[in-house]
Amino acid sequence: MSSLNETSRLTEPLPQPEPGLRPADVVARAEAMIPKLRRSQAEADERGHFSDEVLQDFRDAGFYRMLQPKLFGGYEFDTETFFEVVYRISAGHPGTGWCFCLSATHVAVVASYFGEQAQREILGDGEFRAPHRAVAGGRLVPVKGGYRVSGKWSFSSGSPVSTHFIGDGFVHEDGEQSRVVTFVAHRDQYKVLPDWGNGTTLGMQASGSNTVEIEDQFIPEHWVTDQDILFGTRTDFSEGTPGTRLHGNPRYLGLFDPTYHMSFAAILSGAARAAVDRMAELMPTTKQILGTEKMDKDPDALRALGKGAALADAAHAVMVDTARRIDALYARWSEDGRPITPSELMRLHALACRAAMLGAEAVQLLFQSAGSRASGRGDSMQRYLRDSEMYLIHPSSQPFVDFLRGLSEFDAFTGGVS
Incomplete structure (x- = not known):
């Protein structure tokens, strides 16, 4: 059963900057x-x-x-x-x-x-911002009290604004690669390489997905864990986690598979809303492809705007529903301790992916219907298209997600997707 009443608060909490914030x-x-x-x-x-x-x-x-x-x-x-x-x-x-x-x-x-x-x-100082590069890389060599860590981790989104870095890496013991662990490094222990932005990639140029480099830094043993953080498929949720015991809140059970993919649901839903707004801006000042009227008088353009807006609304609605389902799992665990299965997490993972796909579909439709003006390098509609395309090449959007979702119908999914 859960252990939410077994909290440990050895000191007074740090003050909230705005105690009444809602x-x-x-x-x-x-x-x-x-x-x-x-x-x-x-x-x-x-x-x-x-x-x-x-x-x-x-x-x-x-x-x-x-x-x-x-x-x-x-x-x-x-x-x-x-x-x-x-x-x-x-x-x-x-x-x-x-x-x-x-x-x-x-x-x-x-x-x-x-x-x-x-x-x-x-x-402990109330400031924490960090990417988590879940694809294992680099080397962790055991030493007294911890590990010496070296390596490079590409696509570390958010790294330029970070205070810390969370990475997965390979432990090397006696010259052999033995296991994968997750570690935290402080900002003064790593470099953020200047390999992102300014046209380096097709889209998401402002995502700060730079490479992080660590050169022979000591990471203490208690800043390293071998928990299956991303999927939870090796986690025994019956007794909770260090976080549920320390904070008394079930949200620190750490259901990160669906939560991670909710990131893309929210980002692509937001991109869809932005594309709808840009289309509505363009239409009153852009001529129809055929005729002299502006696009806001064109039935085909209005149909495209309506469908794109409906897709954007649907993406947001699925995002909201998925978030509520995640929190319902936390609440269920807190109330009766029922196990949370990999198949349940996979169902929410796939639902979040569907929200992101709906958002990408909306952006593609609106770009296609907005006229050649929207293709200009400085136009935000072009930016929204390029940004959404970056999701469509991301591992989380690939067809194997549907295959694993199918397995979950038979409670046959056991983990192993990134």
Whole structure:
């Protein structure tokens, strides 16, 4: 059964910057930022990530503390609230949404799976932003008290705005590669290589998906875990996690397979909303392909706008429903301790993928229908198309997701997807 009443609070919690902050407040703040984020799209793409000013806006708004434990000055908001904020940031700029989300969501990794000493050392000043590169790389060589870590981890989204890095790596013992673990490194232990943004990739140029390099740094043993963080298929949820015992909140059970893929659901749903808005801006000033009237008088253009808007609405609705289902699993575990199975997690994973696919479909339709003006390099519609295409080549969007979802109908899924 669950152990939520076995909390350990050896010191007073850090004060929250805004003790009365509500979920509705952070959502409203994210909505208000959309115009500013749209104005800064081009410079963020060139830079490879959002600006220091935007980072400070996000910090001041409380966005990086939404998933932070209250013990460390956070708010412990629910899954839906967090992704509603990501959705709105992405409606301002999908690349900025990706960079924010993939640096903000991983505080829950530490708060769920790492022990109290590590949490106090890593989260204890109330500031935590980190990518998690789940594809194992590099070398961890055991030494007294921990490991010497070296390696490079590409596509570490959010790394330019990070305070820490979470990586998966191979432990090498007696010259042999023995196992995979997850570790945390502090910002002064790694370099962020300048290999992202300014046209380096087709899209998501502002996602801050740079390569992180670590050169022979000592990582203490308690900053390393061999838990199956991404999928939970090797996790015995019956007794909870270090996080549920420390914080008394079931959300620190750490269901990261569906939560990770909710990131893409929110980002692509936001991109779809942005494309709908751009299409509506273009139509009154753009001529029909045939005729002299503007596109807002063209039945075909209006049908495309209507279908694209409906797809965008559907993507957002599926995103919201998936978030609520994730939180329902947390609540169920807290109430009666029923096991959470890999097949249940896979069903939510696939649902989040479907939301992202609906968002990408909306963007593609609207770009196709917006006229040649939208194809210009500086036009935001072109940017939304390029950004959505980056999701469509991501591993999480590939056909094997549907195969594994099929297995889950027979409770036959046991893990092994990234």
